[in-house]
Amino acid sequence: MACIGTDQELTALARRTREELLEQMEDRLRAFLRAEHELWAEVNERAVGAVAALTDLVAAGGKRIRPAFCIAGYLAAGGDPDDTAVVAAAAALEMLHASALIHDDVIDASSHRRGRPTVHARHSALHDRNAWQGESRRYGEGVAILVGDLALVYSEQLMAAAPPAVLPVWGTLRSELMIGQYMDMTAAAEFLVDPRLSRWIALAKSGHYTIHRPLVVGASAAGRADLAPAFAKYGEAVGEAFQLRDDLLDAFGDFAHTGKPAGLDFSQHKMTLLLSWAMQRDARIHSLITEPGHTPDEVRRRLVDTGVPDDVEKHIAGLVEQGCEAIADVPIDPVWRTELTTMATQAAYRTT
Amino acid sequence: MACIGTDQELTALARRTREELLEQMEDRLRAFLRAEHELWAEVNERAVGAVAALTDLVAAGGKRIRPAFCIAGYLAAGGDPDDTAVVAAAAALEMLHASALIHDDVIDASSHRRGRPTVHARHSALHDRNAWQGESRRYGEGVAILVGDLALVYSEQLMAAAPPAVLPVWGTLRSELMIGQYMDMTAAAEFLVDPRLSRWIALAKSGHYTIHRPLVVGASAAGRADLAPAFAKYGEAVGEAFQLRDDLLDAFGDFAHTGKPAGLDFSQHKMTLLLSWAMQRDARIHSLITEPGHTPDEVRRRLVDTGVPDDVEKHIAGLVEQGCEAIADVPIDPVWRTELTTMATQAAYRTT
Numbered sequence: 001m002a003c004i005g006t007d008q009e010l011t012a013l014a015r016r017t018r019e020e021l022l023e024q025m026e027d028r029l030r031a032f033l034r035a036e037h038e039l040w041a042e043v044n045e046r047a048v049g050a051v052a053a054l055t056d057l058v059a060a061g062g063k064r065i066r067p068a069f070c071i072a073g074y075l076a077a078g079g080d081p082d083d084t085a086v087v088a089a090a091a092a093l094e095m096l097h098a099s100a101l102i103h104d105d106v107i108d109a110s111s112h113r114r115g116r117p118t119v120h121a122r123h124s125a126l127h128d129r130n131a132w133q134g135e136s137r138r139y140g141e142g143v144a145i146l147v148g149d150l151a152l153v154y155s156e157q158l159m160a161a162a163p164p165a166v167l168p169v170w171g172t173l174r175s176e177l178m179i180g181q182y183m184d185m186t187a188a189a190e191f192l193v194d195p196r197l198s199r200w201i202a203l204a205k206s207g208h209y210t211i212h213r214p215l216v217v218g219a220s221a222a223g224r225a226d227l228a229p230a231f232a233k234y235g236e237a238v239g240e241a242f243q244l245r246d247d248l249l250d251a252f253g254d255f256a257h258t259g260k261p262a263g264l265d266f267s268q269h270k271m272t273l274l275l276s277w278a279m280q281r282d283a284r285i286h287s288l289i290t291e292p293g294h295t296p297d298e299v300r301r302r303l304v305d306t307g308v309p310d311d312v313e314k315h316i317a318g319l320v321e322q323g324c325e326a327i328a329d330v331p332i333d334p335v336w337r338t339e340l341t342t343m344a345t346q347a348a349y350r351t352t
Numbered sequence: 353m354a355c356i357g358t359d360q361e362l363t364a365l366a367r368r369t370r371e372e373l374l375e376q377m378e379d380r381l382r383a384f385l386r387a388e389h390e391l392w393a394e395v396n397e398r399a400v401g402a403v404a405a406l407t408d409l410v411a412a413g414g415k416r417i418r419p420a421f422c423i424a425g426y427l428a429a430g431g432d433p434d435d436t437a438v439v440a441a442a443a444a445l446e447m448l449h450a451s452a453l454i455h456d457d458v459i460d461a462s463s464h465r466r467g468r469p470t471v472h473a474r475h476s477a478l479h480d481r482n483a484w485q486g487e488s489r490r491y492g493e494g495v496a497i498l499v500g501d502l503a504l505v506y507s508e509q510l511m512a513a514a515p516p517a518v519l520p521v522w523g524t525l526r527s528e529l530m531i532g533q534y535m536d537m538t539a540a541a542e543f544l545v546d547p548r549l550s551r552w553i554a555l556a557k558s559g560h561y562t563i564h565r566p567l568v569v570g571a572s573a574a575g576r577a578d579l580a581p582a583f584a585k586y587g588e589a590v591g592e593a594f595q596l597r598d599d600l601l602d603a604f605g606d607f608a609h610t611g612k613p614a615g616l617d618f619s620q621h622k623m624t625l626l627l628s629w630a631m632q633r634d635a636r637i638h639s640l641i642t643e644p645g646h647t648p649d650e651v652r653r654r655l656v657d658t659g660v661p662d663d664v665e666k667h668i669a670g671l672v673e674q675g676c677e678a679i680a681d682v683p684i685d686p687v688w689r690t691e692l693t694t695m696a697t698q699a700a701y702r703t704t
Contacts, residue, residue, distance in 0.1 A: 036527070040531060044535065044549075044552060046535055046538060046539075047531045047534070049534065050530065050531055050534040051531075099501075103497050103498070103501060106494070107490070107493075107494035107497060109490060127541060130541075132541035132542055132543075133541055133621040133642060134540065134620070134621055138459070139537065139541050141458075142458070143534065143537065143538075145455050145458060145497060145500075146455070146459075146530050146533050146534045146537070147534070148497075148501075149500075149501075149504065149530045150527060150530040150531070152501065152504050152505070153523075153526040153527050153530060154527070156508055156523075157527075160519060160523070167512060171505075171509050171512070174505040174508075175388070175502060175505050175506070178498050178501045178502040178505060179392060179399045179402055179403075179502070181498050182399070182402040182495065182498045182499070182502075183396065183398055183399055185491065185494050185495065185498070186495075187398075189479060189482075189484035189486060189491050190485070191485045197396075197398070268486070269485040269486055290485060
């Protein structure tokens with residue numbers, strides 16, 4: 001490789017390229033939603049409400065972690081930074097995620113997302129205020145179902161501008177997401193202490209959906225589907241670390257940082273990997289969660305006593321190492337190996 | 353055109369070709385769902401529940417009216433009956449419809465569909481029976497949201513095998529469906545007597561989604577997007593007739609024929625075209641529906657007294673005529689003009 005700068009300069013340049021493409025992804029999302037808003041405003045003024053609700057959520061920010069991994073996968077695979085096809089793919093991933101969040105918030109009865117009331121909560125309140133016909137809850141949730149469906153359709157329309165080579169992994173990513181969410185729900189309902197099942201769900205929901213598949217979407221857009229096996233190993237390990245951090249943030253984080261209420265996993269009986277491990281050590285946690293009259297603080301104290309949160313921290317560190325090892329020998333520019341290592345650490349040690 | 357048989361023989365032949373392609377569409381749906389079932393059964397035995405719920409709904413039948421119009425549009429446009437690309441498009445339309453029905457039944461709190469309990473009703477009951485954690489209603493509706501999402505994703509995967517020429521109309525068809533449903537919900541909540549709005553919603557939900565766009569999907573698959581304007585006129589008229597029949601069946605039909613409970617529009621405060629016309633003539637119908645203590649039979653009697661049902665019948669007849677006129681001069685084989693005329697009558701005068 002021709003050396004045109006120090007390693008540090010090259011890494012900074014790589015990151016700038018990634019950030020520029022991420023900016024383009026934001027522009028693409030904004031332009032797409034603006035065009036849809038204008039289109040429907042012309043058709044019927046009432047129609048724009050659905051597009052506006054979606055625009056609000058997308059504009060409220062978020063980590064944009066899936067587009068970030070998609071663009072990193074593309075650039076690591078040697079994709080041309082001036083070709084905007086990957087921008088379309090990254091925007092499609094973020095739009096799909098908006099759909100998943102809107103529907104997930106209905107399923108989990110969550111009140112807030114990205115620091116604002118969720119789509120269904122806002123529309124239920126609107127129904128209440130206006131004393132409209134029917135049940136407020138049903139109205140709010142109905143609007144959220146349709147706005148989420150619209151986002152799912154839009155994600156497809158955005159992806160139509162990406163290279164056809166991404167279609168197989170795009171198909172898998174989406175059905176895997178739905179099935180993973182379904183299994184998460186059934187496991188919560190039955191509240192089964194089964195760390196193998198909890199781990200499988202964590203892998204489906206985060207390992208694959210958040211990191212592994214977005215990386216492969218990017219690599220495929222650059223014509224490098226051969227990187228898929230290494231990206232799978234990296235993504236599964238870093239994704240599990242990401243999900244474990246999510247479990248810890250839900251249990252011990254606070255609203256000011258995460259933009260969503262803490263302790264939701266407890267109240268929704270989510271059988272997270274964190275909780276299933278803790279319950280294997282201390283069966284009383286099960287009843288603290290399922291029986292009425294216990295506060296989230298009691299659950300938290302008991303969780304700490306099991307020693308599981310500390311062990312989870314060690315496990316996260318091991319997973320990050322494992323993820324980085326998985327890409328140690330893949331044929332990509334070393335600058336991108338460094339960048340993916342940094343991204344693994346950021347995903348595993350995020351505070352929001 | 354070379355005459356190789358009587359008009360009647362040619363029409364019968366055309367219909368047989370259409371029915372054969374519809375059969376292939378059923379096979380495609382079955383094969384796709386079987387493959388997904390097998391795939392997920394290997395991954396995790398719990399995962400198949402979502403696919404099984406969807407398969408049950410698809411296997412329970414239904415009118416298959418969207419695939420039928422898609423295939424008719426394709427053959428009318430001179431599409432090769434031996435090319436199976438249109439089969440994929442027709443299967444995608446039916447899979448999208450399964451998704452719409454599953455989500456619509458949650459939004460409308462419907463108990464039955466195609467003669468069986470709806471996806472959410474069945475899963476709420478399962479949750480109840482097993483005394484699982486959390487709320488039964490939320491669980492059943494959560495499962496239905498995810499199964500509907502899965503069907504939406506599957507519809508896309510099926511459509512990927514259709515000619516790329518169908519993509520623009522496929523995109524419009526889907527966002528229009530979601531926005532139409534959204535407007536239907538908001539109009540029901542506000543219960544506005546506004547026949548113009550009700551008519552717009554009927555056009556979006558049935559004119560476009562059920563007839564016009566499926567016809568254009570078929571015509572585009574055959575490379576004849578030039579037929580779109582005539583098919584739009586035909587589809588809008590026949591679709592409005594189809595929706596008015598739906599309104600009448602909901603108001604006056606019975607479960608044994610339709611497979612869904614009668615009077616749902618009343619209890620859900622659906623501002624159908626039928627009801628908005630009737631309320632313009634007799635404002636008391638509004639309070640019969642919105643105030644407690646009135647039976648559906650009271651609403652029915654009052655509706656008949658307004659004379660609106662009879663006028664709707666006349667309007668339906670006019671719409672069928674208007675639809676048929678719209679294709680009187682389009683450059684298609686006269687056999688298909690006859691067949692589309694028959695289909696218009698069937699859609700407008702169906703009993704289920």
